[in-house]
Structure formats: structure tokens, C-alpha cells
Amino acid sequence: GAGVSQSPRYKVAKRGQDVALRCDPISGHVSLFWYQQALGQGPEFLTYFQNEAQLDKSGLPSDRFFAERPEGSVSTLKIQRTQQEDSAVYLCASSLELAGYEQYFGPGTRLTVT
Amino acid sequence: KNQVEQSPQSLIILEGKNCTLQCNYTVSPFSNLRWYKQDTGRGPVSLTIMTFSENTKSNGRYTATLDADTKQSSLHITASQLSDSASYICVAGLSGGYNKLIFGAGTRLAVHP
Numbered sequence: 072g073a074g075v076s077q078s079p080r081y082k083v084a085k086r087g088q089d090v091a092l093r094c095d096p097i098s099g100h101v102s103l104f105w106y107q108q109a110l111g112q113g114p115e116f117l118t119y120f121q122n123e124a125q126l127d128k129s130g131l132p133s134d135r136f137f138a139e140r141p142e143g144s145v146s147t148l149k150i151q152r153t154q155q156e157d158s159a160v161y162l163c164a165s166s167l168e169l170a171g172y173e174q175y176f177g178p179g180t181r182l183t184v185t
Numbered sequence: 186k187n188q189v190e191q192s193p194q195s196l197i198i199l200e201g202k203n204c205t206l207q208c209n210y211t212v213s214p215f216s217n218l219r220w221y222k223q224d225t226g227r228g229p230v231s232l233t234i235m236t237f238s239e240n241t242k243s244n245g246r247y248t249a250t251l252d253a254d255t256k257q258s259s260l261h262i263t264a265s266q267l268s269d270s271a272s273y274i275c276v277a278g279l280s281g282g283y284n285k286l287i288f289g290a291g292t293r294l295a296v297h298p
Binding site: 075102104106111112113114115116119121126127162164166172173174176177178179 | 189217226227228229230231234274276278282283284285286287288289290291
């Protein structure tokens, strides 16, 4: 594809349910980032992958959050036992190089926990 | 604590007018300063990226400035269009490693006819 894609675009979950959010980065991009964007706020860093290696997960808010990128391309962000405070837009971005300047963002997944 | 602050929070201007958005950052170690445009329901799109040694960079009707001494940046939009209505986010990149980004909360711009 031409850009970063994410699915689903919208997800409604009942409190306590597990969710999985998918990111398809631009083909060949080495770096992949996940961000959380609360309503009216800027994105906040969650985690970073270089190929299949998760090099930084310091932004994950709790151990209910888990991300993987097993083959160095598609990535999944999983949230277990969702809470209302998890409601946000989850953005994925990819970058061609290891320390590439340009990050290309997907459209995001809007998660609403009821 | 690394942080980026933007002002104003929101702004309304008439089509054809100019405007300037402000950004202050406290980030270390600082590498670069970016401005992104985010339309409602979309991901951010890069407008400009400046390293600490650059003072200004333009992208069409968008001109960004950077003063690394005072840790301030601005984004000037010339001859605004209705399609400029969006959030504009100031972002500071950290040096070393993978270029971790620190985002501001954004300025929500509405351009009215």
C-alpha cells in the first residue's frame, strides 16, 4: 500500500474486554512506533520497534498493554482487561531508517471503552 | 521533564488572512523541531522539520522558524484557505537512538469564509 494502514478504524469495547489493534507499516520501513492520543491532546509515545525487536516500551501505561511485531512488518497492539481510561486514538507510525527523521502516520484506531 | 507547550489553544481566522502559531519546548537532548498538521480523524502529516542549526524552513504557504537559544518555534500560515482548518502540532525530537518525539497538545485552527 501507499501509506500506513490501521485496523479497525473504530473499536467499541466493554470494560474488561481484550482488544487487538493492527498496524500495517509502509513496506520496507524498519522503524515502527505506537502512540496514544487522548481527546484534545497530542500523541504520546507508547513503544518502538526496530524490525522485530521492541527496543523501547517505556511509554506503555501498564502491563495490560502489549505490542508485538513478530516478522518485522505488521504490528499488533493488544490491551487486556480494557478500562475507561484506555479510551483514545491509537496511532501507528513507520520510518524507513533506523533513526529516520520522517515518521509516516496511519489514520489511527479510535477505541471507546464503555 | 521533556515537554512542549503551544499557544494559542485554538484560533479562528478569516479566509485569506495570515496567522502565527507559537511553540516553546523544554527537551533534552534536543535534535530537531517539527510541525505537523492533523485533520480531524486523520493521522498527523509532516509540514516541516528543522535541526537545531536551522532558523527557518518553508513548505508552500507554511513557514516555520526556530530559535534554539530561547527554545521557541513558530509556524506562520500565509493567505489561509478553508482547507487549513486542522490541528497544528509542534513536536521536538530527541537526539541519540531512534529520534523519540515529544508532542505538544496542538493549536486548533478554524478558517472561516
